[in-house]
Amino acid sequence: MDRIPILKLGEALLVTIQVDMHDRLAMALEEDLTTQIVQHTAKGVLIDISALEIVDSFIGRTLANIAMIAKVLDADTVVVGMRPAVAITLVELGLSLPGVRTALNAERGMAMIRNRIERADLNLRDEEEGGH
């Protein structure tokens, strides 16, 4: 069965969806991603959907689910590159993905994740210094 590749970039995972998503593919992605987040203790997940032209309610819900699962596993999800038509469709479907962070392109999305990781590091250091 086809699978969407998940790349590890430092503490982040990069997923680019280049094919039309069907339901089983989306479910496989959700499963793989969960496993990989745990395996690499990833702090951020970047999902690039700039090539995705068609979404339905299931795909929309899967994206929201992935974000929630990642949150539970202490990783931030950023969905980048959503096309206007896709955005309109999701809104019309009533899926405005409130838990998902978004960015215009992969570059900005990566910057968001990096920011968050740095800030987490800083907080950790502060706590350690405070404890001593």
Added chain:
Amino acid sequence: MAKAPASRLPAILLESAPQITADWIARLNALPGQKISVSELENQCDSIVKKLIEACRDGTLAQIDGPSFAPLREILADLSRRRAIEGFSPTETATFILSLKQPLFARLRSALAAEPDRLVAETVTSGELIDGLSLFMMEGHQRVREEVIIRQQTEIAELSTPVVKLWQGILALPLIGTLDSARTQVGMENLLDSIVRYETDIAIIDITGVPTVDTLVAQHLLKTVAAARLMGADCIISGIRPQIAQTMVHLGVELNVVSKANLSDAFALALRRVGKMVVNRRRAEPAEAV
């Protein structure tokens, strides 16, 4: 009319086609205010009569939506389209085909003078046929007019929702006039496309020119904001007029987005968000040195 060896109309049409055409053209030319040249008119009439004969030969009369009438329908549709575009009135378009009645009836009368019953039946049949054809033409005429109206509507809708780039990464969508679903749709699409094109961080939706905001309009605005957010851009709504703010609160409309009273406040906020600052130039510094 379901009796006898069908209608004799096709035979009569066939044998006296030239006269009918000639009579018809003469009638049309006699009408005041002809807008097309005589030769063109002759061409049109000639081809219509020919197609009519073809159609009648094997088709059932007075059933102009049958397959045998297809070539005739095509010609008529084309004609009515051209006439509608050239600015003919509906009456003129209808009169064109209806003028065929008299020549046709005259032929029928002379051919069937001996059989009055038959004459009445044939007159009714051919009358229905011509009426049907003229109705068809009218519909074509109407359709072209409607197409024009629809095209103008989309043009107006596109014109009325311009997206303005205010700064690197900041867009504005000034909305003017009443918002309905269709217009919001166009505005939303324009805005989202521009967000991609200009790599926008912040979009300001300015509703200074929107006379009323009801629950429906608010919903449209919220949808636009949600769609922009999904693409990774933030929205600010500005220009909510005092009365509108009151109405919105009284109606229970909630816009759970950042809103500013006017465009300049929204722009200032947007600049701050993208990390820009507006400062006064030092007065002592001469202009050339900058």
